[in-house]
Every structure is written in C-alpha cells, then in structure tokens.
Amino acid sequence: MGEALGVAVLGAGHMGADHVRRLDRVVSGARVAAVADPDADRARAAGGDLPGCTLHTDALAALDAPGVEAVLIASPAEAHEAALLGCFERGLPVLCEKPLAPDARGALRLAEAEAASGGRLARVGFMRRYDPEYQALKELLDGGKLGRPLMLHCTHRNVSSPPHFTSEMLIGSSVSHEIDAARWLLGEEIDAVTVLRPRSTAHAPQGLRDPQFVVMETSGGVLVDVEIYVNSGFGYQVRCEAVCEGGSARIGEDHAMVVHSAAGAGQEIAQDYLTRFAEAYDTEVRDWVAAVRAGGPADGPSVWDGYVASVVAEAGIASLNSGARVPVRLAPKPGIYA
Template identity: 45%
Template sequence: MANNLRIAVIGTGRMGTDHIKRLTHRIAGADVTGVVDIDAGRAKAAAALAGGHAKVWDDPHAALSSGQYDAFVLTTPGMLHYDVLMDALDKGLPVFCEKPLTADAATAREIVDAEAGLDARLIQVGFMRRYDAGYQRLRRYFTEGSLGAPLMLHCRHRNPDPPPNFTDALMIYDSVVHEIDGVRYFTGEEITEISVRKGRATAGAHGKLSDPQQVLMRTESGVLVDVEIFVNALFGYQVHTEAVFERGIVDIGNDEGAYVRSAGHWGGEVTPGFEQRFAAAFDTELQGWVNRLRDGLPPNGPSAWDGYAAAACCEAGVEAQLEGTTVTIALGKKPTFYG
C-alpha cells in the first residue's frame, strides 16, 4: 500500500487518547482520520490530538459502513466490543482490539468462530507485553531450551493505586489477564487450572477490595505459576517475572534506569504507571500492526484465539475467587485456522 493507512479510533478514553497520540506522532505509515465516541466533546478533543483533520463520529457502525477507513483501533470498554467486532468481520475490516476481546468467554468464542469461518485474520488483540524487550528475551529461553525444561514462573504485578470502583473481579480481568497471556506467550501452552488465595488486606484497600491476592496456575505440561497481584502498592508500577528452569533461573522486570548517588542518597526511580513502563512495547506493537496491513498481510500478533483463551482463564479465575476452589479450564477445540 503506497499511501498511509486511514485509521479510525473507536473510543477516546485513556487508551484511545494514548493510541491517537502514538499513531499521530510515533507510528509511521498511518493517519488517524476518524475518531468515534458517544461523548461529542471528548471526541472533538481527541480529533484535535490527531491534528484536527479527523472526522468525528458518535456511532461506530456508521464509521465501519462509511468506506472511509482502512482499519480500526478499538479501545472502548470490553462490554462494547462484541457488536463492533462482529460488524467489522462482516465487512472484512481489520481491527486492533485492546484487551479484552469481549467481556466474557462465550462471546469471545463466537468471535473466534466467526473469524475462523472467514479463513482470514482480521483481529489483533492488544497484549502489549509480548512486544516488551524483556518479555521477548525471556521467551527465547523457553523456545531455545538452553536452560532445560521450564518448571515454575513467579510473577509480581504491582500498581500504585486503583480507580475508586475497582473490584476483586477486576483484579483478574484488568490486571492478572496480562500474566495469563504472559504465561501462554512464554510457555506456548494453555493454562489448565487456576485458584486464588486471599490473605490479609492492606489498610489502603477501599471498600470490600481484598488486596493483595495470590493467583496460582498450572499449564498443560505442569509448569506451576504464582502471581502476586497488589493494586495498592503505592510506591509505583512494577511488573516482575522470574522463570525457573532445570539448569538456571531468569529474571526480567527488575527496576532499571539510572542509579544515582548524590547529596548523601543513592537509588533510582520506579515507573509511575503502565504507560511509561511499556511505552516502547506499545509503539512496537502498533508499528508492527500498521506495517503488516500496509504490506497487504494479515496481522500476526495476539489473535482472537489468544483473546478467547484469556477470557476463559479470567472467568475461571473469578469463579475461583468466589468459590475458594481450584477451577479447571477447558477451552474446547482450537480451529486449525489459528495454527
């Protein structure tokens, strides 16, 4: 494709706004020529971020039917994804869909089956950690086997503070979902069971939120995974993974950057949020998606199947939270279309 991709961003909240800035200022080969949001004021402000030339829509289906766009970036809340994705599949339009694919496993499976029925990859799901340099380095130890078989993964996911309406379920759906996808990315295996342990809650947890929690998982080959999810950690944002292999241990996500000694003090800084920690990964992710589409190729990032698998694991995780039991995860048959 000689010209830049014409992209419409559907949803102009936190992630939508961030992606508009990214596509406008840091991604080559794409122009944000449309923004969609039911909030007219917010949509106009987002259009201004794209240089003021983007058309404003209040209906995503009207934008999908307009014929004015080559591809779409979907960043609305997950409960609004299903109808938009089904419409895009019906029209043969590629969509970069921020996680979650949909709000539940059943509708996510419908998306998988609809796309597989087309025999054409159109959807890429926004699991940005797969594009982080540390994540990619760690994955090579899994795929190359130089340290022997993987045995365990120890994960820590710490946020400074959550939104006021954050719930126990959102600790799984909004936070641990990234570890769920990370486990699948590293091991190349599906997760077969999940359980959740609650203990003493921090005094900083609001309402009925039980924070922190420990999530335990097992993969098909028996790799054991434990995740500390702590959303009121206060000190900053930290994602750390330690992989235990037969002949070695690999850590990623340790605090990096300048280590300063000055005026009787020593130390460094902790990133304040996920936007800063994974800024380079977000850029690499979107640039790769744009490059594939401009070359006339289907997206090759996280697929609708990956989105469905994550949704099923999250549902099982919330069930485990509520019931206090270990929940088995059965995904059903994977369409051969996804390899």
C-alpha cells in the same frame, strides 16, 4: 511504502486518545482517518485537528468513513463485539484492546464469527508481547539454553486501584496480562487456577481483596504464580522470573538511574503502565500497521488468545470466590487459529 494506512479509532477516552496521538505522531505509515465516540466532544478533542479525519458518534459509521482501511478499537469492553463483527463483515483488519469481551461466552462468539468470516482479521492488544524485556525472555526460553521451564514467578503491582475496582477485577483486568504472557512465553495452555487470599492491606478500599496470589498449572506441568497487589503504594512494578532446568532468568528488575543522597541509594520506580510499557505500546501499533500494509493475514495475539484469557480469568474468579482449585475448560479451537 506508499500511502499511509487510514485507521479508524473507536473510542476516544484515555487509551483511545493516546492511540490517536500515536498513529498521528509516532508510528510511521499510518494516519487517523476517523475517530468515533458516543461523546462527540471527546471525539473532537482527540481527532478534531487532524486533516482528513472524520468524527463520528456511531462506531459503525466510522467503519464506512472515507479512507478507512483498518480499525483500532479502544472503546469499553461492552462495545467490542458489535465493532468487531462490523469489521469482520467489511473484511477490515482490526487491532482490539484487551479485554476482548466482557465475558468468555462473548469472546467465544467472536472467535466463531471470525472463523466463519474465512480467515484472521483481528489482533488483541496484549502489549507485553511487544516489550523488549519480555521478548528477550521468550527468545531465551525458545532458544533452549536454560532447558525446559519449570516455574514462572510473577509480580504485578500498582500504586493504587481506581475507584470501583473490585476483587474480581484483580483477576479479570490485571492478571489477564500474566495469563496471556504465561501462555505465550511457555507455549502451553493453563489447566487449572487457584487463587489464594493473604490478608488485605489496610490501604485497600473496604471490602477489596488486595493482594491476591494466583497459582496456575499448565498442560505441561509448569507452575505459574502471580502476586497481584494493586494498592502497593509505591509504584508500577511488573516482574517475571522463569525458573528452568538449567538456570533462571528475571525481567522487570528496577534499573535506570541510580541516585545516592542522604536519603540512601535509590532508583526511581515507574508510576504507571503507560510509562513502563510506553515502548511496548509504540511497537505494538507500529508492528500492526506494518503488517496490515504488508497485506498478509493477521498474526500476533488472536481472538482465540483473547477468548482463552477470559476463560482462565473466569476460572480464577471462581477460585477467588470458592477458595478451591478450579479446572479450566476450553471450547474446541476453530481451525483458523491452529
């Protein structure tokens, strides 16, 4: 396939450093050409040992570093807009971690800017689309063997929430994965969101509404319900059942090794998303590197998908606060996303 693709990684925190490792050691055909982080120590820790890799505290400078042919953005959401606009100006292919932007308004500006640049350059990191189980479910639904989908029942549980996690972030940060996955699995838009509030677990920090139960209605009449429960105490669990006219299909059931001992019959539960979706992250980046090297226009989850996820999440947050059903209203879709 020729020379390895030179990638600049923006942001060298937990996720950014993991992507540096992935590009260097796991994904073939790529090399890390630049690492940028406002904290020079973090940039050095992530990329200091890599031959031919320059270090930067300024993200835009990294875009112009020698050998940079593509960009992976793993900085905080607030920094995404400037970085993406920098990529669009330079015509650089880019993979941007979710969320695309801190709010829907910012996401829309990015969609319009990409459209103005003349074509698609960016992918957004909705990595569930690269998980083998989600892909098997989509293939089954697309094949039509089970008839039209009528409902999606989703479960999304974490062991515990990080400090400063707010009730709104259960929607904006966690459920945003289900928002994108539902749109992708069904090929339909979401028209309205209602957030129901069961009593909160005693294990949630004071004031945190956890769990929540999110009900979404699609343009085609499919009902999507999501249990989001971030202080479940027992594991990272992501399940999805598609109920169709001709049957149902479930993914995310626990499997792997079954142990019997005096404690009963049991299976280990994954404890975090980097374990559960390790393969999906690898596939996502590998697929992106291969696509960029092949030279076609960007495909996969788009800036528009990132924008829609923001709009739906904002409707969900409005419903969380009001208790009412909130309709979803989208801006007109630029032609490049047709």
